Structures are given as structure tokens and as C-alpha cells.
Amino acid sequence: MEAISSFLQPATASSFFLFLATMIIPVVIRSIVCQISASIISMWPKGIAVTRELILHLLGIRFGLDNEPTVVVQDNAVAADTLLRRADDFCDRPAGMGGTSVVSGGRLHTITTQPYGPVWVALRRNLTSEAFHPVRGLERAAAHRERALAKLIGDISGAADGGVVNVQPCLYAALLSLNMATCFGDDVGVESEKMEDIREALEEFRRSLNGYHVFSTFQTLAKLVYWGRWRKLVNSRKRVVELFLPLIRACKERRRLGHPQNMKSPSYVDTLLELNVPVAGTGHPKQRQKLSEDEVAGLVLEYMGAGTETIVALLEWTLANLVVQPDVQSRLRRETVAAGGEACEYLRAVVMESLRRHPPFRLMRRQMNRDTVIGNMLVARGTVVNIALEEIGRDSKIWTYPEKFIPERFMPGGEGAGVRLSMGSSTADAGKVMMMPFGAGPRKCPGMGNAILLLEYFLRNLVTAFEWHQVDGQEVDLQPHYGFFTIMDNPLRARVMQLTTVNATDV
Numbered sequence: 080m081e082a083i084s085s086f087l088q089p090a091t092a093s094s095f096f097l098f099l100a101t102m103i104i105p106v107v108i109r110s111i112v113c114q115i116s117a118s119i120i121s122m123w124p125k126g127i128a129v130t131r132e133l134i135l136h137l138l139g140i141r142f143g144l145d146n147e148p149t150v151v152v153q154d155n156a157v158a159a160d161t162l163l164r165r166a167d168d169f170c171d172r173p174a175g176m177g178g179t180s181v182v183s184g185g186r187l188h189t190i191t192t193q194p195y196g197p198v199w200v201a202l203r204r205n206l207t208s209e210a211f212h213p214v215r216g217l218e219r220a221a222a223h224r225e226r227a228l229a230k231l232i233g234d235i236s237g238a239a240d241g242g243v244v245n246v247q248p249c250l251y252a253a254l255l256s257l258n259m260a261t262c263f264g265d266d267v268g269v270e271s272e273k274m275e276d277i278r279e280a281l282e283e284f285r286r287s288l289n290g291y292h293v294f295s296t297f298q299t300l301a302k303l304v305y306w307g308r309w310r311k312l313v314n315s316r317k318r319v320v321e322l323f324l325p326l327i328r329a330c331k332e333r334r335r336l337g338h339p340q341n342m343k344s345p346s347y348v349d350t351l352l353e354l355n356v357p358v359a360g361t362g363h364p365k366q367r368q369k370l371s372e373d374e375v376a377g378l379v380l381e382y383m384g385a386g387t388e389t390i391v392a393l394l395e396w397t398l399a400n401l402v403v404q405p406d407v408q409s410r411l412r413r414e415t416v417a418a419g420g421e422a423c424e425y426l427r428a429v430v431m432e433s434l435r436r437h438p439p440f441r442l443m444r445r446q447m448n449r450d451t452v453i454g455n456m457l458v459a460r461g462t463v464v465n466i467a468l469e470e471i472g473r474d475s476k477i478w479t480y481p482e483k484f485i486p487e488r489f490m491p492g493g494e495g496a497g498v499r500l501s502m503g504s505s506t507a508d509a510g511k512v513m514m515m516p517f518g519a520g521p522r523k524c525p526g527m528g529n530a531i532l533l534l535e536y537f538l539r540n541l542v543t544a545f546e547w548h549q550v551d552g553q554e555v556d557l558q559p560h561y562g563f564f565t566i567m568d569n570p571l572r573a574r575v576m577q578l579t580t581v582n583a584t585d586v
């Protein structure tokens with residue numbers, strides 16, 4: 080060693096060692112890595128695949144809402160106490176919910192994701208006091224409902240191949256055409272080809288929402304790790320918005336020309352174009368502005384998604400249960416015919432049982448805006464609170480045979496008689512909570528009245544127009560698929576027998 084040192088000049092010596100190091104160190108590291116990998120592989124349990132999720136887990140990287148500090152509420156009394164008595168602490172949703180909000184990096188919001196405050200009040204009030212107002216909105220939409228029903232009956236009769244129908248596509252087409260009409264108005268003509276594009280685009284967007292929660296935290300990194308998923312989400316939303324924008328512009332043009340239709344019966348988009356919302360973050364409620372085109376498109380997407388898929392899913396679940404239980408179906412038919420278009424107690428009971436047994440949203444998410452006691456636990460501000468809507472409706476302490484579909488439980492004398500769905504912010508409501516498929520408190524679903532109306536309307540007419548039977552050799556499978564909405568894992572196929580030519584009976 081000494082000989083070498085004396086032989087080399089100092090500068091040359093350090094270069095030599097640097098050279099040696101660069102040659103030797105990688106070899107040493109590679110051999111260490113190989114040895115470690117070999118021993119990991121030899122110890123690695125057979126049958127466990129090395130996935131991206133596993134690697135992220137081992138590195139301690141967690142994306143998405145599911146990895147935020149979370150409390151799950153499964154007890155109805157605690158849920159009621161949380162949402163009604165402590166409503167002020169639970170009025171926000173976690174950041175990073177909703178496709179529109181995620182894709183725009185929190186720049187755009189829908190009613191669902193808008194932070195609790197004056198803009199949320201303005202958007203929500205616009206929906207409930209216009210499109211969903213019992214007279215100005217729902218009553219005026221009667222003609223749209225009749226047209227959608229006629230389409231549905233026609234599609235079911237026409238699609239019946241040897242009497243067998245794939246039910247979901249028929250329901251979807253009818254609800255889509257109804258919601259397009261109430262959203263854009265009668266005279267924004269959408270030809271059937273465009274309608275098919277919209278159907279496909281909405282479906283693709285819904286599919287892209289499965290797993291989108293990973294983008295709610297550390298978005299930049301999550302985009303890199305889940306690049307394919309991100310691209311799908313962005314592109315599918317872009318596709319729907321590009322289909323809606325020309326229709327929104329046509330509404331604008333119609334308003335500019337002062338079309339009488341707008342004055343008589345404004346569509347949802349007309350009301351959004353008319354609306355002035357407070358300017359967020361200024362603290363001056365009087366400072367107001369119009370919504371941008373992007374914002375209107377996001378709200379339209381919310382209306383079409385929430386208003387179509389939920390109703391389609393529930394109608395499909397209900398018809399599936401009626402196929403499985405022909406006695407319930409016969410009673411429903413008898414009693415709706417006897418009611419002759421008036422309110423029918425048994426029809427309401429069937430709808431309530433469907434909502435209890437198959438709520439489209441399994442969980443409802445809120446985020447606490449201050450430290451609060453939930454049940455007997457102190458939970459810190461910022462914690463995500465998941466209310467387990469499905470489990471609350473199946474609580475065996477409240478419901479007998481909770482897994483069974485028994486509409487009679489909502490008839491006089493049944494354990495569910497008199498149960499109300501409409502729980503506002505009144506603390507007096509809290510004691511009566513037995514199920515909450517529409518949520519509760521100030522942020523409960525604003526579409527509830529419309530949803531009940533549509534469910535009863537279509538169901539009443541579908542059971543009087545057709546008899547619904549099992550397809551020979553194919554049992555109805557009531558297994559759920561838990562995605563963005565809870566739908567049937569195996570879509571319903573039914574054998575139908577046409578009974579009458581239907582005169583639409585509106586409730």
C-alpha cells in the first residue's frame with residue numbers, strides 16, 4: 080500500500096481511488112441487492128402477487144380518502160345524533176370527493192362537493208326551489224314523465240325477445256330521456272344518436288369513478304402512480320362535458336331570443352344560467368356573479384348522474400324482488416289498480432322497503448369541521464365520518480329479518496309503519512331515525528321528493544302494464560355490486576307478459 084502511495088502523485092492517487100470506487104461499489108451493491116432479493120423471494124409466501132398496491136403499502140405511501148383518519152358510524156341513534164343534533168359540525172364533505180372537483184384540482188364544485196357556505200346555499204336552493212319545487216318543477220314535468228313512460232313501455236314490449244327483457248337498459252334509456260328533458264328543456268332537440276353517445280359517455284364516466292378516491296390526497300404523486308386511471312377519469316369527464324356544452328349554449332341562445340318556453344317552464348339549465356351566486360371567499364354575500372360554462376357543465380353532470388343512476392338502480396332492485404316474490408307483485412298490482420292513480424299505501428311500502436334494503440349509496444361521507452364527540456368518543460377535527468347507510472337500514476335490533484324483502488313491515492302495525500325519510504335539521508326528528516337512504520340534516524339529498532315521485536310513478540305503471548316472471552332456468556341473483564352506486568351484480572333479466580295498454584297514472 081505504502082509503495083503504491085509513494086509511487087503515485089496525490090492527485091493521481093485520489094483519481095485512482097475514485098476509479099476503483101466507481102468500479103467496485105456498484106458491484107458490491109448489486110451483489111447485496113441480489114442476496115437480499117434472493118432471500119426475500121425464498122421467504123415470500125406463495126400465491127401473494129407483488130402488486131403496485133403492495134409496494135406502496137411496504138413503502139408506507141397511502142393515497143386517497145380511505146387512508147384519512149376515519150370513523151364509521153353504524154348505529155342509527157349515533158348517526159341521528161351526529162347528523163341532526165350536531166349538524167353544524169358535520170356540514171362539509173371531505174376534500175377530493177366528486178369527479179368534477181377532483182379533475183379540476185378543487186377549482187370547480189358541484190352541490191355535493193361545494194363547501195358549506197353561501198355558494199352551496201345558493202346552488203342547493205336553486206335546485207329545490209325550481210326544478211324540484213312541487214308545483215313549479217315537479218308538477219310541470221308531468222308531460223316529460225308521460226313521454227318517458229311511453230318510451231319505457233314501448234322499449235320493454237319491443238325488446239322482449241321471446242318475452243325475455245334485459246331490464247336495466249330499458250330503464251336507463253327512459254330515465255335518461257326524462258332527465259335530459261327536465262335539464263335542458265323540451266325544445267333543445269337531442270336526436271337519438273346523440274342520446275346514445277350521451278348514455279355511453281355517462282356510463283364510461285361512472286365506470287371511471289371506481290377507484291378515483293386515490294386522487295383525493297397527494298394528487299400529483301397519485302397521478303404518476305395511477306396514470307392510466309387518471310387519464311381515464313379526465314378523458315371520460317371531458318367527453319361528457321363536450322356533449323353537454325352545445326346543449327348548454329343552445330339554452331343560452333334560446334334565452335337570448337326570449338323564447339316563451341323559458342318564461343313558462345324553465346329547465347334546470349335555464350335556472351342555472353339565471354342564477355347569481357355569491358363570489359366565494361370575499362365575505363360579501365351581496366357581491367354576486369354568474370356561473371361559468373364549466374361550472375354549469377359540472378352541475379349538469381351531477382344532475383344527470385345522481386338523478387338517473389339512483390332511480391334506475393332502485394327500480395331494477397324492486398322489480399327483481401317482485402320477480403322473486405310473485406305474491407308481493409300480485410298484491411302491489413291489485414292495490415295500485417284499486418287506488419286508481421291516487422296515493423297507494425302498499426306502493427309506498429314497497430318503495431320504502433326497497434330503499435331500506437337496497438340504498439344506492441352504501442356509505443355517506445362527511446368531514447368534521449371541529450373536535451366533536453360522536454357516540455362516546457372524542458373525534459378530532461378533520462376526521463372523515465362515514466355513515467353506514469346500508470347497515471343502519473339492516474340493523475337487527477330494529478328490523479325483523481332485516482335481510483328479507485318484506486314491504487308489509489311498512490304497513491299499519493308493522494315495525495316500520497310511519498317511518499319518515501324526511502329528516503331535516505330538527506332535533507325532534509332524531510328519535511325516529513330507523514333508516515336514512517337519503518342522508519339526514521341540512522345536507523340530506525335534495526332530490527328525495529323527486530326520487531319518491533319517480534319510483535312510485537314508474538313502479539305503479541310497470542306492474543299494471545306487465546306481469547314480471549323469472550326466466551326459465553335462470554334464478555334472479557340478488558348479489559350487490561358495490562361501485563359508485565350499489566347495483567345488481569348480475570343485471571336483471573325477466574320474462575314479461577303485457578297486460579294492458581297503459582294510461583299513465585301520475586301521483
Ligand code: HEM
Nearest residue numbers: 190191382385386389440516517518519522523524526530
Ligand atoms: C333514490 C334516489 C336517491 C337516493 C337514495 C339519494 C341519496 C343521497 C344521499 C345518501 C346523499 C348524501 C346526503 C347527506 O350527506 O346527508 C345525497 C346527496 C345528494 N343527492 Fe341524492 N339520492 C337520490 C336521488 C337524487 C336525485 C334524483 C338527485 C337530483 C339530481 C339527487 C341529487 C343529490 C345532490 C345534489 C346531493 C348533494 C347534497 C348536498 O351536499 O347538499 N339525488 N343523495
